[in-house]
Amino acid sequence: MTNLNVVVCAGIVPDPLQTLDPVQTGEKPGLRNEMMLPHVLDPWAGHALYEAAELVKETGGKLYVVSIGPKAKLQQVMMTIAQKVPFQLIAADAAAGGFSDSKQIAVQLAELVKQIDGLDLSNTLLFGGWESASRGAGTTLQMVGEILGVTDQFQGVDKISLNDDGSFKVLERIEGGKHLHSSCSGAPAVLGWATGYLPEPPNNPQIGMTNMRTIMPALQQAKPADLENPELTFTAVELPKQKRDTKIVKDISADEIAQEIIDWIKSK
Amino acid sequence: MxxxxxxxxxxxxxxxxxxxxxxxxxxxxxxxxxxxxxxxxxxxxxxxxxxxxxxxxxxxxxxxxxxxxxxxxxxxxxxxxxxxxxxxxxxxxxxxxxxxxxxxxxxxxxxxxxxxxxxxxxxxxxxxxxxxxxxxxxxxxxxxxxxxxxxxxxxxxxxxxxxxxxxxxxxxxxxxxxxxxxxxxxRTTVKGIETPAGDEQTIRPDAELLFVAGAGWTKKQPDGEVKAAQAADIILEFLKESKSSLGSTKSLVDLSSEGAAVLPFMTQLNQVGQTGSTPRHDKGLATCCHGEEPHVVGWRFVNERRVINLDPNCGWAHGKADVLYVADAFTVMQKVNELLGNQ
Amino acid sequence: MSNNERQSMKVDIVCVGFGPATAGFLSEISKNLTYDDGSVKLSSRAMPGMPLQIICYERSDDIGFGVSGVVSKAHSIRQSYPDLNGSEIPLTIDVKKEKLVYLLDPHGASSRSAGLKITDKILKLGKWLPWYKKEALELPVIPSFLQKHDGLIFSMGQFSQWAASRILGSGMVQLWPGMPVDKALFFENKMIGVQMVDQGTDKKGEPADGYMPGMQIEADLTVLGDGPVGNISRQLDEKFGLPDDHQQKDWAVGMKMVIELPAHTNLKAGTVFHTFGYPEPEIFGFLYVHPENIVSVGIFVPSWYENPVRTAYRYLQQYIKHPYFRDDIKGGKLKSWGAKSIQESGKRGEPHLAGNGWARIGEGSASTNILTNSGVDEAWETGVLLAQAVEKLAAANQPFTQENLEKTYVNMRRKSHIEEEAEQARHSRDGFHRGFIRGLIGMGLTGLSKGKLNVKTEPKSTHQILKQPEDYFKGRISKERIAELKQQAFSKGLALNDLLMQELGWPEIEYDGQLFMSHQDALLVGGKVQAPNGYRDHVVFLHPHLCKECDNKICIEMCSGQAITPGEDGVPNFDNDRCIHCGACMWNCVKPVESKVDKINIDFQAGAGGLHSAEN
Known part of the structure; x- marks a missing residue:
């Protein structure tokens, strides 16, 4: 299939290896010093992006990234991904985070997709991560699809293979480390990606140079998005309370440790 | 109502x-x-x-x-x-x-x-x-x-x-x-279910024990050598003998995906924490995972947790595991395999 | 394998490294590339019709992953941003109070000279004096050259992010982190750009899956802001040598922690402490109180400290347990941690500042003032001066030749206050090569006389200074015991420094998992120290036979991340996953090798990864 476009809905999240402390001001939860934390592209959305880039390379279509986040953080994340694959950014400026409601995010994402000049949805796949490292709900993309009238949807996708007639094969993760194999007659469709099989592309300065010429203006034009949802109330946010009393076992032989582990494994 | x-x-x-x-x-x-x-x-x-x-x-x-x-x-x-x-x-x-x-x-x-x-x-x-x-x-x-x-x-x-x-x-x-x-x-038709290639089933959601392998398995050991092949043998044998499910840290999975082919049977489906799963098992045994995700998020829903790590001060096991064995996982797991084999 | 062909790209100016100097350069130049109506003011040769095409590559994984304990007068930064409002930048606050404190040794475990011990006893007799508090003496007067009033306390990480955001927001320059630069490219004697590090390689740099040869970025001007351990700057030094009589022999490793203070603390935001005397007389320290109950606290372990087993981490833990700070910090939480090398030769170590197609700014160009311990604002200013010079040359369509850069940039630097102050500070540290007390006296003399009076001496390299542990600890720990401890450290993988300190009577550090934790756990705090796959090891032991015959291995002891560990055959192991790129290994080796400059057996190249905290 030629000129198949891919729109990747990609959020940004605090670097998952940072220490995260919740704070709550009134009924608004958030992360302590959230704007100080380095952010990254949501890891699953990252996989979606790299898979999308490979796909449009094959079809000759165009790759769009649609994202909602604080402008300064989006700008920071773009510095780390825009050298990887060529794309066009469509962004909205909002304090989107793990406590934002996915419905509000979906509505805004769908609006941004609708704003893409000349995009023919019937020749487009909507990609994203199947969950996020922030909200981890796995609900946003379905709603983006519903708003845009796309009812062929796949979640936990690890592989897509295009056929010449525009149909494609999808492997979705299911329980037990297995994959569900489906075939769809063609675009449009929604694919929420798990990790796929592609490694992260290397940084290519040439791609970065070209991307940034359109990304910076897109960021400058990013309009504020309203994510307020008065019907949702967080009553509390907290770190796990349970702290285990860790027993340190040292200065005993490997044999003794092995036996202890065996006894533990066998115990009920 | x-x-x-x-x-x-x-x-x-x-x-x-x-x-x-x-x-x-x-x-x-x-x-x-x-x-x-x-x-x-x-x-x-x-x-x-x-x-x-x-x-x-x-x-x-x-x-x-x-x-x-x-x-x-x-x-x-x-x-x-x-x-x-x-x-x-x-x-x-x-x-x-x-x-x-x-x-x-x-x-x-x-x-x-x-x-x-x-x-x-x-x-x-x-x-x-x-x-x-x-x-x-x-x-x-x-x-x-x-x-x-x-x-x-x-x-x-x-x-x-x-x-x-x-x-x-x-x-x-x-x-x-x-x-x-x-x-x-x-418009979509379901063609069937694909099971992962390979002889060994490494993901068993119903297993009692989750065995988590950290990146330490493929790092230089104290003698300066990388012993990935030996690590692979030990891990596979343990999985076979104990019928446990294999989890891994992101860094170990990434190594495999980038061609280092350190543990050939490891795929992204094995990953716990970060972009991996948060599986539920009664018991979890983490090995060579210093500072890695299993201790933090990947085993939030694992009830009993034990760790084998060379660092007695591993702050990421403290408060998160029930028992921390200060030992070389290569040696201990070899011995565990031996004992399991004898039984 | 794919993408095997090395590609190239043409720009006008390529910058190597993003720290305060490059931030100053880019801030200034990005304002002047176009006129207000958007038309081109400074034209590109690489892309005719466009403004100058400027691109900056930074080694670390993100902007703001740098380390510095920053208290700065911020004069130059404020000139660049007259609207600068500290409250816009997290962790920033005006300096409100300064203290200079001499810390006594409450344990009697430090290596104090007899003279200093007597001084301490005398000081203790004055316990009733108002300046004596908790085993410390607050100096009633702070010499003017050390004062930072009207200045700012800030976080290097947060400041860098803020500056980068403004620079990028201009849309005039490109800034790419996670991009180590490998080589300086020359055509005859003209620098024509840089080559990026190869990606998709194994640890030895050999092509592996996903191999992509580092792209060559051709540029009329390469701006070197890669800091004191930057590999491109060092390549230039090796090619051109240092100016006559110049030498870079004085170094220090600065290590810091960012700590969230307990609620009961009495430390007030905006307070600056400079300390000396503890944990060792040679080790200076600082504590800056940020807003929201956060402190930056750190120490400097200098190259002239003769102890060959001088792991900064343990000393830093000991430092925050000193009675003077202890109660205010106890119960706090470690939020972040890091270390960096500091070039402390000052004016005496200044390298060539410009050549055909290149110019050097910031700390790597010896902008740090070694008397006032001030570097960020100076670095920023060098960047601004270069930007002004580039603007002049580009506007006049003049090439970036050595002659033109000397006439403009170097000339402007010579006339600047940085130069004047650096000249005054030239000999300020010399005295420390003759002992702690003489060092202090020398520094005081230099400072108070504005450089007219000095305690002068010829600095020595680390490998000339370092003693063997057996010699250094003579009379305190026997040779046999040191041998036992060495064996214990090797077999159990423990830090020798910890064992020796324990032997000397230093109290054990009890880990609480919050503030006090193992060195390895500190690597996991504030964003785990990490290295992406697909890059070669950036620390290379040049001649393995020299390592095999080395019985000192200061590289292992001095490594800030415990990334260098004993190797079975005598050649140390290097684990890039633990490297925080402080560069201490670059000057902590006792085996010199042939070079135009002071070079030792470890090659510290540019690598990806490292610290992942933006709070340092």
């Missing part, structure tokens, strides 16, 4: 999935808390067996959508069936099981009904007369308690938290609903 609806597809053999039983268990808890009416909606090729074996008498009515088109796990047909049930049931709270199939479906259906949805719910409580649910954010690192005023509210429960009802079944009166199977529902 609140009306609670549990919706689920049936298994291909017509039985109620385990996760649906848990959803029903959760719904019964909630019914008691809210003094609500409980109903159930089921779709699939033939759902009567499931309706007749709910294991409870708490369900007052049922809805079903039957037909070949609803047998397979497919968003368009699943959403259509689920939507039809929800519209007819007019429940204000919809409880769904934690399965890949239903989790793929409910947000879209909730949206069609102008409702809202929350997934991975681990707890219900009533605060000041309002239903408050709990769920983990930021990869199981922050627990949030939330409530909503909008209805219908679709709530997908986290697996392993609620117990399926085990009592006598009372078959509710069930209304059959018809759903138009148009072309839009069948």
């Amino acid at each position: 609140s009306k609670i609806l549990v919706v689920t597809p049936v298994e291909s053999d017509g039985t109620l999935p385990q996760a649906a039983g848990e959803a029903l268990g959760a719904a019964i808890t909630l019914k008691e808390m809210l003094e609500a009416e409980l109903c159930i909606g089921i779709w699939g090729q033939d759902v009567d067996m499931a309706i007749e074996n709910l294991g409870t008498d708490a369900v007052s009515s049922g809805f079903k959508v039957e037909g070949e088109a609803f047998t397979v796990s497919r968003y368009a047909s699943d959403a259509a069936a689920c939507e039809a049930i929800c519209r007819q049931a007019k429940a204000d709270i919809v409880i769904t099981p934690d399965s890949v199939r239903t989790n793929r479906t409910i947000a879209g259906v909730a949206f069609r009904l102008n409702g809202v949805s929350d997934t991975h719910i681990t707890e219900f409580k009533i605060e000041n007369g309002d239903l408050v649910v709990s769920r983990w954010h930021y990869r199981q690192r922050i627990l949030a308690h939330l409530k909503r005023s909008q209805r219908p509210w679709f709530i997908s429960i986290e697996s392993g938290v609620f117990i399926p009802p085990q009592g006598d079944s009372k078959v509710p009166s069930t209304e059959a609903l018809s759903v138009d199977v148009n072309d839009a529902l069948t």
Whole structure:
């Protein structure tokens, strides 16, 4: 299939290896010093992006990234991904985070997709991560699809293979480390990606140079998005309370440790 | 009075999935808390067996959508069936099981009904007369308690938290609903299930023990050598002997994906924490994972946790594991294999 | 394998490294590339019709992953941003109070000279004096050259992010982190750009899956802001040598922690402490109180400290347990941690500042004032001066030749206050090569006389200064015991420094998992120290036979991340996953090798990864 476009809905999240402390001001939860934390592209959305880039390379279509986040953080994340694959950014400026409601995010994402000049949805796949490292709900993309009238949807996708007639094969993760194999007659469709099989592309300065010429203006034009949802109330946010009393076992032989582990494994 | 609806597809053999039983268990808890009416909606090729074996008498009515088109796990047909049930049931709270199939479906259906949805719910409580649910954010690192005023509210429960009802079944009166199977529902066809290549099954969700391999297995050992092949042998033998499930840290999975081919059987499906799963097992044994995700998020739902690590001060095991063995995992696991082999 | 062909790209100016100097350069130049109506003011040769095409590559994984304990007068930064409002930048606050404190040794475990011990006893007799508090003496007067009043306390990470955001927001320059630069490219004696590090290689740099040869970025001007351990700057030094009589022999490793203070603390935001005397007389320290109950606290372990087993981490833990700070910090939580090398030769170590097609700014150009311990604002200013010079040359369509850069940039630097102050500070540290007391006296003399009076001496390299542990600890720990401890450290993988300190009577550090934790756990705090796959090891032991015959291995002891560990055959192991790129290994080796400059047996190249905290 030629000129198949891919729109990747990609959020940004605090670097998952940072220490995260919740704070709550009134009924608004958030992360302590959230704007100080380095952010990254949501890891699953990252996989979606790299898979999308490979796909449009094959079809000759165009790759769009649609994202909602604080402008300064989006700008920071773009510095780390825009050298990887060529794309066009469509962004909205909002304090989107793990406590934002996915419905509000979906509505805004769908609006941004609708704003893409000349995009023919019937020749487009909507990609994203199947969950996020922030909200981890796995609900946003379905709603983006519903708003845009796309009812062929796949979640936990690890592989897509295009056929010449525009149909494609999808492997979705299911329980037990297995994959569900489906075939769809063609675009449009929604694919929420798990990790796929592609490694992260290397940084290519040439791609970065070209991307940034359109990304910076897109960021400058990013309009504020309203994510307020008065019907949702967080009553509390907290770190796990349970702290285990860790027993340190040292200065005993490997044999003794092995036996202890065996006894533990066998115990009920 | 609140009306609670549990919706689920049936298994291909017509039985109620385990996760649906848990959803029903959760719904019964909630019914008691809210003094609500409980109903159930089921779709699939033939759902009567499931309706007749709910294991409870708490369900007052049922809805079903039957037909070949609803047998397979497919968003368009699943959403259509689920939507039809929800519209007819007019429940204000919809409880769904934690399965890949239903989790793929409910947000879209909730949206069609102008409702809202929350997934991975681990707890219900009533605060000041309002239903408050709990769920983990930021990869199981922050627990949030939330409530909503909008209805219908679709709530997908986290697996392993609620117990399926085990009592006598009372078959509710069930209304059959018809759903138009148009072309839009069948643009996607399901071809089957693919199991991972390789001789060894390394992911076993039902295993009692999760064995987590960290990046230390493929790093230079104290003698300055990398012993990946030996590590692979030890790990595979342990999995074979103990029938445990294999989890891994992101860094080890990434190594494999970038061609280092350090542990040939390791795939991204094995990853726990970060972009991997958060599996539920009774026991977890983490090895060579200093400072890596299993201790932080990947084993949030593992009950008993032990660690083998060379660093007695490993701050990421402290407070998160029950026992930290200060030892060389190569030596200990070889010995464990030996003992398991002898038994 | 794919993408095997090395590609190239043409820009006008390529910058190597993003720190305060490059931030100053880019801030200034990005304002002047176009006129207000958007028309081109400074034209590109690489892309005719466009403004100058400027691109900056930074080694670390993100902007703001740098380390510095920053208290600065911020004069130059404020000139660049007259609207600078500290409250816009997290962790920033005006300096409100300064203290200079001499810390006594409450344990009697430090290596104090007899003279200093007597001084301490005398000081203790004055316990009733108002300046004596908790085993410390607060100096009633702070010499003017050390004062930072009207200045700012800030976090290097947060400041860098803020500056980068403004620079990028201009849309005039490109800034790419996670991009180590490998080589300086020359055509005859003209620098024509840089080559990026190869990606998709194994640890030895050999092509592996996903191999992509580092792209060559051709530029009329390469701006070197890669800091004191930057590999491109060092390649230039090796090619051109240092100016006559110049030498870079004085170094220090600065290590810091960012700590969230307990609620009961009495430390007030905006307070600056400079300390000396503890944990060892040679080790200076600082504590800056940020807003929201956060402190930056750190120490400097200098190259002239003769102890060959001088792991900064343990000393830093000991430092925050000193009675003077202890109660205010106890119960706090470690939020972040890091370390960096500091070039302390000052004016005496200044390298060539410009050549054909290149110019050097910031700390790597010896902008840090070694008397006032001030470097960020100076670095920023060098960047601004270069930007002004580039603007002049580009506007006049003049090429970036050595002659033109000397006439403009170098000339402007010579006339600047940085130069004047650096000249005054030239000999300020010399005295420390003759002992702690003489060092202090020398520094005081230099400072108070504005460089007219000095305690002068010829600095020595680390490998000339370092003693063997057996010699250094003579009279305190026997040779046999040191041998035992060495063996214990090797077999159990423990830090020798910890064992020796324990032997000397230093109290054990009890880990609480919050503030006090193992060195390895500190690597996991504030964003795990990490290295992406697909890059070669950036620390290379040049001649393995020299390592095999080395019985000192200061590289292992001095490594800030415990990334260098004993190797079975005598050649140390290097684990890039633990490297925080402080560069201490670059000057902590006792085996010199042939070079135009002071070079030792470890090659510290540019690598990806490292610290992942933006709070340092």
